[in-house]
Amino acid sequence: xxxxxxxxxxxxxGAGSTFxxxxxxxxxxxxxxxxxxxxxxxxxxxxRFPSLLxxxxxxxxxxxxxxxxxxxxxxxxxSTLVGVGTGVAAAALGLPLGRALSNLRGxxxxxGAGCAFMPVAAPPLALGVGLQYSFLRMDLGGGVAGVILAHxxxxxxxxxxxxxGVFAVFDREIESEARRLGADAWQVLxxxxxxxxxxxxAEAFVLGFLVxxxxxxxxxxxxxxxxxxxxxQVLSWVQAGQDPLxxxxxxxxxxxxLLLMGGASLAxxxxxxxxx
Amino acid sequence: xxxPSEKSFGIAAAxxxxxxxxxGTGYATAAALGLAGAGATGQASLDRAVAVLTDPVVWGGTLWILWVAxxxxxxxxAIAIAIAVTFRGAGRLDALGRTLAVLPLPVxxxxxxxxGLLVLGxxxxxxxxxxxxxxxxxxxxxxxxxxDPAGIGLVLALTxxxxxxxxxxxxxxxxxxxxxxxxxxxxxxxxxxxxFWRVTWPVLWRGLMPAAVAVFTFVAGSYEAAVILAPxxxxxxxxxxxxxxxxAGLGQRADAYVLALLGFGIALAAVAVHEWVRARIGLLDGxxx
Amino acid sequence: xxxLVVDALDVPFxxxxxLTDVSFRVRSGERLVVVGASGAGKTSLLGALAGFxxxxxxxxxxxxxxxxxxxxxxxxxxxLTQTPLLFPHLTVFENVAFPLRVRRVVGRDVRxxxxxxxxxxxxxxxxxxxxxxxxxxxxxxxxxxxxxxxRPKILLLDEPLAAxxxxxxxxxxxxxxxxxxxxxxxxxxxxxxxxxxxxVADRIGVLVxxxxxxxxxxxxxFxxxxxxQVAxxxxxxxxxxxxxxxxxxxxxxxxxxxxxxxxxxxxxxGMGEGPRDRLPVSLVFGVQGARLVPDGCxxxxxVDRIPARVESVLHAPEGTTARLTTDHGPxxxxxxxxxxxxxxxxxxxxxxxDEAHVFExxxxxxxxxxxxxxxxxxxxx
Numbered sequence: 001x002x003x004x005x006x007x008x009x010x011x012x013x014g015a016g017s018t019f020x021x022x023x024x025x026x027x028x029x030x031x032x033x034x035x036x037x038x039x040x041x042x043x044x045x046x047x048r049f050p051s052l053l054x055x056x057x058x059x060x061x062x063x064x065x066x067x068x069x070x071x072x073x074x075x076x077x078x079s080t081l082v083g084v085g086t087g088v089a090a091a092a093l094g095l096p097l098g099r100a101l102s103n104l105r106g107x108x109x110x111x112g113a114g115c116a117f118m119p120v121a122a123p124p125l126a127l128g129v130g131l132q133y134s135f136l137r138m139d140l141g142g143g144v145a146g147v148i149l150a151h152x153x154x155x156x157x158x159x160x161x162x163x164x165g166v167f168a169v170f171d172r173e174i175e176s177e178a179r180r181l182g183a184d185a186w187q188v189l190x191x192x193x194x195x196x197x198x199x200x201x202a203e204a205f206v207l208g209f210l211v212x213x214x215x216x217x218x219x220x221x222x223x224x225x226x227x228x229x230x231x232x233q234v235l236s237w238v239q240a241g242q243d244p245l246x247x248x249x250x251x252x253x254x255x256x257x258l259l260l261m262g263g264a265s266l267a268x269x270x271x272x273x274x275x276x
Numbered sequence: 277x278x279x280p281s282e283k284s285f286g287i288a289a290a291x292x293x294x295x296x297x298x299x300g301t302g303y304a305t306a307a308a309l310g311l312a313g314a315g316a317t318g319q320a321s322l323d324r325a326v327a328v329l330t331d332p333v334v335w336g337g338t339l340w341i342l343w344v345a346x347x348x349x350x351x352x353x354a355i356a357i358a359i360a361v362t363f364r365g366a367g368r369l370d371a372l373g374r375t376l377a378v379l380p381l382p383v384x385x386x387x388x389x390x391x392g393l394l395v396l397g398x399x400x401x402x403x404x405x406x407x408x409x410x411x412x413x414x415x416x417x418x419x420x421x422x423x424d425p426a427g428i429g430l431v432l433a434l435t436x437x438x439x440x441x442x443x444x445x446x447x448x449x450x451x452x453x454x455x456x457x458x459x460x461x462x463x464x465x466x467x468x469x470x471x472f473w474r475v476t477w478p479v480l481w482r483g484l485m486p487a488a489v490a491v492f493t494f495v496a497g498s499y500e501a502a503v504i505l506a507p508x509x510x511x512x513x514x515x516x517x518x519x520x521x522x523x524a525g526l527g528q529r530a531d532a533y534v535l536a537l538l539g540f541g542i543a544l545a546a547v548a549v550h551e552w553v554r555a556r557i558g559l560l561d562g563x564x565x
Numbered sequence: 566x567x568x569l570v571v572d573a574l575d576v577p578f579x580x581x582x583x584l585t586d587v588s589f590r591v592r593s594g595e596r597l598v599v600v601g602a603s604g605a606g607k608t609s610l611l612g613a614l615a616g617f618x619x620x621x622x623x624x625x626x627x628x629x630x631x632x633x634x635x636x637x638x639x640x641x642x643x644x645l646t647q648t649p650l651l652f653p654h655l656t657v658f659e660n661v662a663f664p665l666r667v668r669r670v671v672g673r674d675v676r677x678x679x680x681x682x683x684x685x686x687x688x689x690x691x692x693x694x695x696x697x698x699x700x701x702x703x704x705x706x707x708x709x710x711x712x713x714x715x716r717p718k719i720l721l722l723d724e725p726l727a728a729x730x731x732x733x734x735x736x737x738x739x740x741x742x743x744x745x746x747x748x749x750x751x752x753x754x755x756x757x758x759x760x761x762x763x764x765v766a767d768r769i770g771v772l773v774x775x776x777x778x779x780x781x782x783x784x785x786x787f788x789x790x791x792x793x794q795v796a797x798x799x800x801x802x803x804x805x806x807x808x809x810x811x812x813x814x815x816x817x818x819x820x821x822x823x824x825x826x827x828x829x830x831x832x833x834x835g836m837g838e839g840p841r842d843r844l845p846v847s848l849v850f851g852v853q854g855a856r857l858v859p860d861g862c863x864x865x866x867x868v869d870r871i872p873a874r875v876e877s878v879l880h881a882p883e884g885t886t887a888r889l890t891t892d893h894g895p896x897x898x899x900x901x902x903x904x905x906x907x908x909x910x911x912x913x914x915x916x917x918x919d920e921a922h923v924f925e926x927x928x929x930x931x932x933x934x935x936x937x938x939x940x941x942x943x944x945x946x
Contacts, residue, residue, distance in 0.1 A: 465664050465667050
């Protein structure tokens with residue numbers, strides 16, 4: 001029924017609005033306090049008990065953090081390189097893999113999806129322990145390429161499952177229609193399939209990037225401590241008790257994913273307004 | 277119709293995706309049996325595996341991480357359901373509530389753990405506020421919420437991290453299934469309480485079940501949050517696995533392969549339980565007339 | 566007493582079609598079918614009755630109580646939606662039992678009533694099945710059993726037979742009628758399908774643009790449409806513009822026809838006719854409402870034939886028709902299969918006034934009908 005709804009069941013208009021505002025405030029504190037605190041501590045110039053804002057709060061503290069640790073910026077660069085590499089590869093390979101999986105029917109479909117689910121469900125630490133020897137044998141230990149390849153294992157699982165879902169509802173008739181209108185296989189791919197899948201491709205990139213960006217054990221085990229991504233760096237600062245540095249690194253770990261998610265959803269909202 | 281080549285592509289894709297896990301578990305199995313790795317004897321033996329799995333430290337750490345995973349999964353699912361039900365409407369307040377709840381979604385687990393340490397630690401934000409309000413007179417008086425044997429700090433940090441994902445799923449379950457089913461129920465004469473307990477709640481938990489299992493699996497195997505917030509006794513299974521693996525002693529290192537297999541086993545068991553529940557009670561597949 | 570009284574109901578037009586001043590009554594055991602094109606407000610009507618759509622004015626009385634301010638669950642009605650949803654987490658048995666459970670029916674009664682309802686839709690052995698394992702038609706039957714199991718005083722059905730293949734539709738219709746006959750609730754069904762309405766209804770209401778144009782027996786609605794809108798909706802596709810002079814004579818171009826039940830016309834003098842005597846009207850008729858006469862046949866007086874030319878001939882299962890062009894617009898009429906005219910032939914069109922309808926152009930209402938009484942009374946009883 002598409003007619004005007006009196007109200008969503010269970011929610012009386014007006015009633016309980018004070019309650020909902022209170023919940024909203026609690027939710028806001030819960031969701032934002034830890035993130036705000038990271039910013040405060042990173043700019044505290046030393047966060048010693050019992051001071052709330054730190055010894056020397058301000059932008060100067062940030063500059064000091066940056067100057068004291070060139071490794072922060074180096075780590076940001078490494079994480080970005082590994083994350084973008086993983087994201088691009090996961091999107092580019094996830095598409096054909098997901099599509100191939102979607103060709104399976106019946107019991108084979110369940111087996112296929114189960115296989116794609118294995119690298120997602122496997123704990124990265126256990127995976128890293130089991131695979132470290134193989135990576136070292138292939139001379140992939142201690143380098144960015146090896147780390148990207150290691151991150152690609154879970155990332156590809158995610159993007160393949162994602163594209164399996166996309167192709168489950170993708171109408172392939174549109175490709176046949178293009179073929180009937182005279183397009184060759186390459187033209188179908190570049191003029192029909194890929195343009196139609198622009199949004200899923202971008203989402204798969206974000207997915208792959210985030211898997212890599214947050215990864216710790218695979219980086220440690222395959223990178224052999226020589227590939228120092230931001231997460232690895234933050235972990236070692238936390239363990240060394242360097243709170244402001246760790247907090248600054250944590251802030252840098254939060255900002256790009258938030259921008260990426262926000263930017264992606266904004267761009268597509270706009271695209272949907274333009275699209276017929 | 278599926279052409280033979282399409283089927284073989286599909287099977288090839290499945291093999292490509294499964295290969296790293298198969299190789300990893302295969303090597304770990306060989307190493308655990310003493311067939312591979314530094315301490316390999318060339319003679320298959322279950323002795324090491326039995327020794328590791330009967331070690332109280334190991335099963336203590338295993339039970340502990342299972343408790344943490346279960347507690348944070350249940351807690352975050354409960355919060356997610358409460359948020360989804362409270363902010364499910366079309367109003368601006370609803371949109372704001374959902375946005376706030378989902379905001380930490382892309383935050384890495386490591387950052388959630390660092391935030392947890394800074395908020396909950398004995399010299400953390402809560403301790404400082406309590407000090408300024410005169411509730412405690414120093415960090416030592418602050419109840420231990422991190423490195424504590426009960427794992428409260430770790431559970432809270434992981435809950436904070438997992439609420440956004442589960443909220444997203446709960447909101448989408450309500451939007452795609454809940455609204456229409458609730459209208460149907462009301463049209464059949466169900467009041468608000470009946471609608472919630474007979475339709476909304478059963479649909480929500482069934483819809484949330486796969487996501488909750490994913491959260492449980494992820495948390496139980498996650499290293500970076502545990503290493504920051506977990507106590508040294510009992511030593512959480514992922515941290516124990518790591519410590520044994522990087523230990524200089526070759527025997528300790530071989531133990532790590534058994535522990536890694538234990539980690540795989542937990543993930544496998546969680547998925548198996550989920551499949552059993554699905555087969556047993558049926559989750560939400562189909563149902564529209 | 567009427568089980569359902571709807572009085573001057575208004576529903577604001579918004580995202581969905583609204584309603585304006587809709588009034589009708591339905592007795593217990595009576596079947597009212599409301600027909601209308603999409604966007605006419607059918608679903609809004611059922612939504613307002615069931616309590617999902619807030620009216621902006623008017624009264625809804627069910628079983629003697631004003632229910633306008635009651636939520637859906639506190640109205641003595643059940644709504645079967647157009648695409649009914651089964652609860653995916655409940656078995657077929659529990660789906661059907663749902664209305665009983667929320668009405669706090671307990672014990673053996675539940676099993677007996679659910680079994681009876683499932684038997685009525687011939688799904689006795691399906692109680693333990695999950696909705697996901699049902700075919701589309703089976704799921705619709707479960708939804709029907711579920712809607713009727715609590716024996717609501719008023720049953721609201723939204724296009725219950727739409728999107729079913731013909732054999733399924735036939736059996737579903739029989740089940741609805743059988744279950745209705747079993748305990749005789751007041752039934753309000755909406756559909757866009759006139760044939761369906763004719764098969765199910767005691768009375769038919771015609772909804773056009775949010776207003777109830779006519780309500781009456783199927784015979785009344787189909788044989789004596791109350792307004793031009795109803796005539797168009799029931800598929801009378803020929804419409805010629807003319808005027809009625811002196812209240813007795815219908816003039817379409819050169820054609821003069823005397824209206825039935827009026828004094829016989831006198832020869833046209835052109836005198837004594839003021840503008841008040843000329844009433845603009847539409848002459849509406851179906852494909853049966855006129856016949857073809859070969860050109861050249863002498864016309865009687867007064868002239869009752871319209872010159873026409875055959876444009877094309879259409880063959881269909883229910884008969885052959887000819888499309889004609891006339892000076893007053895296109896016309897389509899049934900032709901005898903033995904005498905199918907060739908395209909391009911000049912013919913004459915003879916209107917059968919007993920099969921045709923005359924509507925005033927200003928109001929759209931039936932010419933000669935006294936307002937409010939012609940087949941449009943609120944209630945037959």
